[in-house]
Amino acid sequence: xxxxxxxxxxxxxxxxxxxxxxxxxxxxxxxxxxxxxxxxxxxxxxxxxxxxxxxxxxxxxxxxxxxxxxxxxxxxxxxxxxxxxxxxxxxxxxxxxxxxxxxxxxxxxxxxxxxxxxxxxxxxxxxxxxxxxxxxxxxxxxxxxxxxxxxxxxx
Numbered sequence: 001x002x003x004x005x006x007x008x009x010x011x012x013x014x015x016x017x018x019x020x021x022x023x024x025x026x027x028x029x030x031x032x033x034x035x036x037x038x039x040x041x042x043x044x045x046x047x048x049x050x051x052x053x054x055x056x057x058x059x060x061x062x063x064x065x066x067x068x069x070x071x072x073x074x075x076x077x078x079x080x081x082x083x084x085x086x087x088x089x090x091x092x093x094x095x096x097x098x099x100x101x102x103x104x105x106x107x108x109x110x111x112x113x114x115x116x117x118x119x120x121x122x123x124x125x126x127x128x129x130x131x132x133x134x135x136x137x138x139x140x141x142x143x144x145x146x147x148x149x150x151x152x153x154x155x
Contacts, residue, residue, distance in 0.1 A: 001037070001097065002039065003037070003100050004020075004101050004109060005017070008043075013057055019102075019127065020101055021057050023125035025063065027123065028058070029063070034098075037068075038069070039074055039083065040071070049072040069087050071083045077108060078112055081109065081112050085117075085118060097121075100125060103127060
């Protein structure tokens with residue numbers, strides 16, 4: 001499983017990120033053989049990386065920290081997934097992933113994973129209907145540009 005990062009408030013997941021984590025947590029509880037890669041670096045106003053805040057939250061829910069891998073260098077979705085692919089390879093994890101994110105974000109995630117040579121299944125988390133239209137609109141307008149982006153190379 002891969003959970004793309006989203007903003008963190010200090011050291012706490014934002015409401016949007018919390019919905020992703022709640023959805024991921026249910027699946028991880030029901031599937032004890034699944035591993036999870038949480039992704040996201042540290043942005044402005046964040047006291048820790050998004051990945052660390054996500055791992056801390058999942059562990060606080062009772063999940064084994066050994067099942068959770070951190071990708072804590074990324075700054076965008078392309079890097080989230082590209083660096084997660086590296087973690088999959090390094091740890092001999094399956095090359096088919098379940099991506100948990102907001103419904104509007106999953107199409108882009110699946111396309112990026114396809115470009116990276118991975119197959120995936122997508123699991124949407126609930127989204128606040130008040131903000132849904134704005135995110136869908138932004139995603140549709142930006143999608144052609146975001147799929148062309150190759151992300152920064154990492155060492």
